[in-house]
Amino acid sequence: xxxxxxxxxxxxxxxxxxxxxxxxxxxxxxxxxxxxxxxxxxxxxxxxxxxxxxxxxxxxxxxxxxxxxxxxxxxxxxxxxxxxxxxxxxxxxxxxxxxxxxxxxxxxxxxxxxxxxxxxxxxxxxxxxxxxxxxxxxxxxxxxxxxxxxxxxxxxxxxxxxxxxxxxxxxxxxxxxxxxxxxxxxxxxxxxxxx
Numbered sequence: 001x002x003x004x005x006x007x008x009x010x011x012x013x014x015x016x017x018x019x020x021x022x023x024x025x026x027x028x029x030x031x032x033x034x035x036x037x038x039x040x041x042x043x044x045x046x047x048x049x050x051x052x053x054x055x056x057x058x059x060x061x062x063x064x065x066x067x068x069x070x071x072x073x074x075x076x077x078x079x080x081x082x083x084x085x086x087x088x089x090x091x092x093x094x095x096x097x098x099x100x101x102x103x104x105x106x107x108x109x110x111x112x113x114x115x116x117x118x119x120x121x122x123x124x125x126x127x128x129x130x131x132x133x134x135x136x137x138x139x140x141x142x143x144x145x146x147x148x149x150x151x152x153x154x155x156x157x158x159x160x161x162x163x164x165x166x167x168x169x170x171x172x173x174x175x176x177x178x179x180x181x182x183x184x185x186x187x188x189x190x191x192x193x194x195x
Contacts, residue, residue, distance in 0.1 A: 004066060009027070014062060021058060024070070028070070028071050031075070032050050032054070032071075035079065035082075035144075036049045036053075036082050038135075038139045039079070040086070041128070045085055049078060049085065050078065053078045054074075072153040075154040087132075119181065122177060123177060126173055130173060133155060134165060134173075136151075136154065137151055149162075151165075151166065
């Protein structure tokens with residue numbers, strides 16, 4: 001009946017199998033946490049929102065569908081919860097995303113590594129200046145390399161809307177970086193052209 005392991009687990013969870021739901025959580029927990037962390041830059045808040053996301057999934061278990069995947073629903077809930085937290089913040093703390101954005105080991109000189117670290121810090125600060133939806137679009141497209149269809153589902157918009165948000169966010173991020181350090185930010189192009 002179900003083509004995927006996720007579909008079988010969801011069916012079992014909907015029939016009351018707690019272990020099947022636990023398996024679904026394990027299947028998607030890392031991705032939901034990473035999504036929240038990238039938006040919030042705070043591990044404790046990301047853990048709380050990850051837990052809240054799965055609590056809501058459990059509360060709405062009967063209406064969840066595995067077609068195409070419940071990860072889209074989970075990321076949309078996590079995204080909305082993250083946006084709510086960001087709106088409540090009175091100030092924006094600057095916390096580095098070293099866990100995600102570690103520099104690869106290279107033979108670069110200490111001066112070159114310091115310059116690269118400085119540029120990365122500027123980009124991270126500029127990312128914080130974007131709206132939560134813009135930040136989500138840019139991070140999902142460029143960092144997670146997610147397709148526009150998935151971004152559209154998470155943001156709750158159509159494909160054209162997702163493409164437009166990625167394009168606007170990319171343009172705004174480049175402007176912010178240019179204003180701060182006077183250098184253009186190079187982002188990879190989308191297949192078939194930039195968004």
